[in-house]
Amino acid sequence: MNVTEAVTSRRSVRQFLDKPVDKATLERVLETAQRSPSGGNTQPWSAVVVTGNELTRITDAIKAKALSAPMGEGHEYAIYPGELDGRYEEQRRAVGKDMFDSIGLAREDKAGRIAQMAKNWDSFGAPVQLFTYTKKYMGPPQWSDMGMWLQTVMLLLREEGLDSCAQEIWAMYGTYMRELLDIGDDYIFFCGMAIGYRDPDAPINNFKVSRVPISDAIEFRGF
Numbered sequence: 001m002n003v004t005e006a007v008t009s010r011r012s013v014r015q016f017l018d019k020p021v022d023k024a025t026l027e028r029v030l031e032t033a034q035r036s037p038s039g040g041n042t043q044p045w046s047a048v049v050v051t052g053n054e055l056t057r058i059t060d061a062i063k064a065k066a067l068s069a070p071m072g073e074g075h076e077y078a079i080y081p082g083e084l085d086g087r088y089e090e091q092r093r094a095v096g097k098d099m100f101d102s103i104g105l106a107r108e109d110k111a112g113r114i115a116q117m118a119k120n121w122d123s124f125g126a127p128v129q130l131f132t133y134t135k136k137y138m139g140p141p142q143w144s145d146m147g148m149w150l151q152t153v154m155l156l157l158r159e160e161g162l163d164s165c166a167q168e169i170w171a172m173y174g175t176y177m178r179e180l181l182d183i184g185d186d187y188i189f190f191c192g193m194a195i196g197y198r199d200p201d202a203p204i205n206n207f208k209v210s211r212v213p214i215s216d217a218i219e220f221r222g223f
Contacts, residue, residue, distance in 0.1 A: 001158060001159050003155070005158075006155040006156075006158040006159055007155065009158055010154055010155060010158050010163075010164075011163075011205070011209060012164075012165045012166065012209075013124065013126075013163040013164065013165050013194070013196075013198040013199075013205055014099070014119070014124045014165060014202075014204045014205065015124055015125060015198070015199045015202035015204050015205055016123070016124055016125040016126040016127070016163070016194065016196035016197060016198060016199060017125070017196065017197045017198070017199050018125065018127075019127070019196065019197045020051075020127050021051070021127055021128045021162065021195060021196055021197075025160050025162070026049060026128065026195070028160075029153060029156040029157055029160060029162075030047075030049075030153065032152075032156055033149060033152045033153045033156055035152075036145075036148050036149040036152040037145070037148055038142070038145035038148070038149070039141050039142070039145060042142060042145065043145075043149075044134045044135065044138050044142040044143075044145050044146060045132060045134060045145070045146045045149045045150075046132070046133050046134060046187070047130050047131060047132045047133070048130075048131045048133075048181050048183075049128065049129070049130050049131075050128070050129050050131070051127055051128045051129070052127075055123070055127075055128070055129055057180075058129070058180050058181075059121055059122060059123070061176075061180055062121050062170070062173060062176070062177070062180070063118075063121050065173055065176055066118070066121060066173075069173070071172075072172030072173060073172070073173055073175075073176065074173055074174050074175030074176050075171065075172060075174055076171065076174035076175065076188045076189060077171065077174070077188065079168045079169075079171060079172075080092070087212065087216065091210075091212070094210065095209060095210070098207050098208070098209070098210075099204060099207060100113060100116070101207070102203045102204050102206070102207035103116065103203055103204050117169075120167055120169045120170075123165075123167075123192075123194040123196075124165060124194055125196070125199075126164075126165070126194035126195055126196035127195075127196050128194070128195040128196060129192050129193065129194060129195070130153070130192065130193040130195060131170070131177065131181055131189070131191075131192050131193075132146060132150065132189075132190040132191055132192075132193070133178070133181075133183055133187045133188060133189045133190055134146060134187065134188060134190060135186060135187055135188070136186055136187060136188045138188075143190075146190060150166060150191075150193065153193070154166070154193075157195060161197070162195060162196065162197060163195075163196065163197060163198040164193050164194060164195050165193065165194040166191055166192075166193050167191055167192040167193060167194060168190075168191045169192075170189070170191060170192040171189060171190065171191060174188070174189040175189075177189045
């Protein structure tokens with residue numbers, strides 16, 4: 001698989017097969033991903049990779065927390081800016097609509113939509129979770145570096161025939177996630193990432209995810 005194929009075949013997978021992921025494959029991916037760029041070679045990312053009973057423990061704990069605090073508790077950063085507007089908000093709403101439409105959930109079906117969102121806590125059936133965090137003093141440039149690292153991981157997973165879904169939703173319970181993962185108070189929790197093999201027949205894995213044309217986002221000058 002070349003880079004273009006990895007980029008174009010990557011998507012946020014929300015239904016995985018019940019198929020284990022080999023630890024050696026994950027180690028190979030993560031070793032290679034250490035070549036991701038970062039300002040001054042700071043490499044600000046840290047992560048915990050969990051599966052099996054340890055993932056079940058975290059899943060059960062966060063489900064219980066979600067029942068007692070459904071709107072989140074212990075947020076350590078805003079997942080979306082309050083000022084999100086224009087095409088940015090339109091794109092966010094559109095992909096949500098397309099996702100729910102793909103599985104036949106009407107806008108009025110609030111219970112169905114909540115149940116679908118709750119599948120995040122089961123990692124959409126994926127057998128592996130990668131939880132990412134960094135030092136609290138890190139600034140926007142280092143958060144950008146973490147994003148580049150995560151993207152590199154996702155593309156390398158595709159090369160191995162694996163899929164993923166980056167999940168910032170876990171940050172709704174940021175301080176609790178640090179407690180569950182035994183991460184110190186000098187760190188900030190960023191996100192989870194479900195890792196596994198996609199169910200190729202699941203409608204939620206096959207709806208078209210639109211992208212704006214480059215003319216809406218990019219200017220060429222001096223050519």
